[in-house]
Amino acid sequence: MRKALTIAGAYLLTGALLLSACSGGGNEAGSSGGGGNSSDGSKSSSPTKLVFWTFNELHQKFFEKMAANWNQAHSDMPIKLEATTFPYEDTHSKLLVALQSGTGAPDLADIEISKIGNFLKGEPQLVPLNDIVEPEEGNLVMSRLDNYAKDGNYYGIDYHVGAEVIYYNKEILDQAGVNPDDIKTWDDFEKAGKQVLDKTGKPMTTLETTDQWSFWPLVAQHGSDFLDKDGNVILNNAANLEVLTYLQKLVKEKVAVLAPGGGHHAEEYYGMMNQGGAAAVWMPMWYMGRFTDYMPDLKGKILIRPTPVFKEGEMRSSGMGGTGTVITNQSKNKELAKKFLEYAKISKEGNIEIWRDLGFDPIRTDVWGDPAMKESNKFTDYFGDQIFEDLLKLKDEIAPVNIKEKTPAVSDVVKTKVMFQALNDLKDPKQVLDDAAASIK
Amino acid sequence: MKTDAVAASTPTTPSTPMRTNPVRRLLYSRGIAPYVFVLPFVLSFLIFFAYPVFSTVVMSFQEVLPGQTRFIGWDNYRHLWNDSFFTALRNNTRYTFWTLLILIPLPLVLAVFLNSKAMRWSGFFRSALFIPSLTSVVVAGTIFRLVFGQTDVAVMNMLRHAFGFETINWLAKSSTGMLVLVVLATWRYAGVNLIYFLSGLQSIPSDLYESAEIDGANKWNKFWRITVPLLKPVTIYVVTISIYGGYAMFTESFMLWSGNHSPNDIGLTMLGYIYREGIEKNELGFGSAIGLALLAFLLAVNVVQLKFFGLFKKEED
CATH class of the missing domain: 1.10.3720.10 (MetI-like)
Structure with missing residues (x-):
């Protein structure tokens, strides 16, 4: 019996050896690939492979274009960009698991702003980008980079400022006899809304019930936020309550309707707006692309204006949403990846391309006045060519938000509970906010 | 071949010098073959099931963060x-x-x-x-x-x-x-x-x-x-x-x-x-x-x- 056991043990060991041999082979293949890359880099003949993950096909196209431009400008260190677009949740889950387990991560990746908190927990498995950010500090909207920072290290570069604006449907306002430039405060907005409702029977605006873009910008512009500077939950403070109560009032007065499909990114919603379903909607600048692509019938009818304020003197815009491109610490070519990222998203030409290609308000304010920004493209055709002149006036009025480790949790509760309970179920806003704040541990 | 089988089935006489190939003896052993046949299952069970379950139990008592994983008792x-x-x-x-x-x-x-x-x-x-x-x-x-x-x-x-x-x-x-x-x-x-x-x-x-x-x-x-x-x-x-x-x-x-x-x-x-x-x-x-x-x-x-x-x-x- 004992002998049988020893022999069984021997078999087990052989099996283990065989298995480890297999995995060894795998490693070897992997490392030889990597080694090949680095040696190629020094020889400067064949391109270095950089892998990039994103959740937005437009971002992928943008990076592919920038890689082609890079190769023209830097023939001494060419790159071969291998970009992949995954669904939104999958990108973040895969990346998180890869970083947690220490293997399988790409060189570069996109992380959406409400997810970045997950990646800054513990020791960030990302490469600090201070040496490419700090030289340009004066030209960049730094509050956008603070969102991706921890302990003085910048880990991600955003695509855009995401300046919050309000889009008015000129046709409906004209019918109701409302001049959008007279709307300065949210009280004015409410009055104008009633006028629109009386004259045209249409609601003034739409509100999201399963997303946060109707609520968060107003909160930020009212001098508050979901989290304070230290990352503590202040979701249920007085200012936030005031904003939520105001939104609920709009719904009760029928000045605002709930967005069909729950948010401003639903197919049903695009259809409704395209047919002139509401007179206004406040969304960040990056929402321009949704107008051009999904609401073609509104071409030439949309006015972009600063959002109203609750009190005179408050900021008329805020930096909303965003996606940071990061470099993971598993990259074998960190320096090259950094240089490429600087070229694609920090340099002047990169930022102009971001506007041309993606229609985003770039994070470099010194390009906003650049003649290139007036060149006609599908966005200027749709909204007119004065977009950035208007934006420049708002330059110093963009309220920042605090993105911290608890952001994913707060954002989750706002999306699933707060908006729906306050605007659909019409529950007491104070109760809703108190419950929500208490549920975040 | 026959002698191998006999040799394998009489392990009580280890002192007899066995000139037969030990590998063959191993391969034809009736005592071991069953273990070999179940080995793939046992291995895959251990690697892909038992280990993750064990690891889940451990993780449920931890705060799992890259580089800063620590035990936090029953907090979870x-x-x-x-x-x-x-x-x-x-x-x-x-x-x-x-x-x-x-x-x-x-x-x-x-x-x-x-x-x-x-x-x-x-x-x-x-x-x-x-x-x-x-x-x-x-x-x-x-x-x-x-x-x-x-x-x-x-x-x-x-x-x-x-x-x-x-x-x-x-x-x-x-x-x-x-x-x-x-x-x-x-x-x-x-x-x-x-x-x-x-x-x-x-x-x-x-x-x-x-x-x-x-x-x-x-x-x-x-x-x-x-x-x-x-x-x-x-x-x-x-x-x-x-x-x-x-x-x-x-x-x-x-x-x-x-x-x-x-x-x-x-x-x-x-x-x-x-x-x-x-x-x-x-x-x-x-x-x-x-x-x-x-x-x-x-x-x-x-x-x-x-x-x-x-x-x-x-x-x-």
């Missing part, structure tokens, strides 16, 4: 006492209850019909009922989301209009949301359960029915006194996997609400909650604790259910 389990956890548990329980109530009797009756010789086209109906379970949940969920959409032109709302009711937002209320989930489950899994019951029916000897007929039993008596009792083993199996399936439901809800975020968490399931906490909020430790709590809960439910069915008792008569 203490956090389980919160609204979302109970919402998820309640949703799963309701879903399981309704699926059991519908997905046991309905396929059973359908199976009896399809098994009957009087039934025409039974082969066609069999496949027609089974086909839904071959579709991907992702596709089915998307289609159901559109069918139960909130617009006036969504199929189910048009059906309501035909009866003089107005448009409703199916997926915004807890009751109608659950209805959609159960309808989806019925459409998709009735065929699977039907197959189980059919195979059970075909193993019931027909002479039982014949002798019952001679004794003057009618159809109802035959169904109630012969078919149902003799299907008990199959029923126990189907109930068990239905309970497990009910609590493991995730994709259906994920697809219906196009993501893990349903209004007021009306579609939140236990697995959705694990995913939300573990991955979406990067609290792998807490996620592990939820998983283990679910495991304990399911084991308890299944034990109660099996006891209820008398599985632990010895066969009577």
Whole structure:
């Protein structure tokens, strides 16, 4: 019996050896690939492979274009960009698991702003980008980079400022006899809304019930936020309550309707707006692309204006949403990846391309006045060519938000509970906010 | 070859010098061969099942962060006492209850019909009922989301209009949301359960029915006194996997609400909650604790259910 056991043990060991041999082979293949890359880099003949993950096909196209431009400008260190677009949740889950387990991560990746908190927990498995950010500090909207920072290290570069604006449907306002430039405060907005409702029977605006873009910008512009500077939950403070109560009032007065499909990114919603379903909607600048692509019938009818304020003197815009491109610490070519990222998203030409290609308000304010920004493209055709002149006036009025480790949790509760309970179920806003704040541990 | 076998079967004489090849002796040993044959299973079980389970238990006592993983005692389990956890548990329980109530009797009756010789086209109906379970949940969920959409032109709302009711937002209320989930489950899994019951029916000897007929039993008596009792083993199996399936439901809800975020968490399931906490909020430790709590809960439910069915008792008569 004992002998049988020893022999069984021997078999087990052989099996283990065989298995480890297999995995060894795998490693070897992997490392030889990597080694090949680095040696190629020094020889400067064949391109270095950089892998990039994103959740937005437009971002992928943008990076592919920038890689082609890079190769023209830097023939001494060419790159071969291998970009992949995954669904939104999958990108973040895969990346998180890869970083947690220490293997399988790409060189570069996109992380959406409400997810970045997950990646800054513990020791960030990302490469600090201070040496490419700090030289340009004066030209960049730094509050956008603070969102991706921890302990003085910048880990991600955003695509855009995401300046919050309000889009008015000129046709409906004209019918109701409302001049959008007279709307300065949210009280004015409410009055104008009633006028629109009386004259045209249409609601003034739409509100999201399963997303946060109707609520968060107003909160930020009212001098508050979901989290304070230290990352503590202040979701249920007085200012936030005031904003939520105001939104609920709009719904009760029928000045605002709930967005069909729950948010401003639903197919049903695009259809409704395209047919002139509401007179206004406040969304960040990056929402321009949704107008051009999904609401073609509104071409030439949309006015972009600063959002109203609750009190005179408050900021008329805020930096909303965003996606940071990061470099993971598993990259074998960190320096090259950094240089490429600087070229694609920090340099002047990169930022102009971001506007041309993606229609985003770039994070470099010194390009906003650049003649290139007036060149006609599908966005200027749709909204007119004065977009950035208007934006420049708002330059110093963009309220920042605090993105911290608890952001994913707060954002989750706002999306699933707060908006729906306050605007659909019409529950007491104070109760809703108190419950929500208490549920975040 | 023969000498090898003899040598191997007489291990009690180790002092005799054996000139035979030790490798061959090993390969032809009868004592060892079984271990070799089960080795692949044992290995894959250890690597892909036992190790992750063990690791989950460890992680449930940890705060798992890159570079800063530390033990935090029972904190994760203490956090389980919160609204979302109970919402998820309640949703799963309701879903399981309704699926059991519908997905046991309905396929059973359908199976009896399809098994009957009087039934025409039974082969066609069999496949027609089974086909839904071959579709991907992702596709089915998307289609159901559109069918139960909130617009006036969504199929189910048009059906309501035909009866003089107005448009409703199916997926915004807890009751109608659950209805959609159960309808989806019925459409998709009735065929699977039907197959189980059919195979059970075909193993019931027909002479039982014949002798019952001679004794003057009618159809109802035959169904109630012969078919149902003799299907008990199959029923126990189907109930068990239905309970497990009910609590493991995730994709259906994920697809219906196009993501893990349903209004007021009306579609939140236990697995959705694990995913939300573990991955979406990067609290792998807490996620592990939820998983283990679910495991304990399911084991308890299944034990109660099996006891209820008398599985632990010895066969009577």
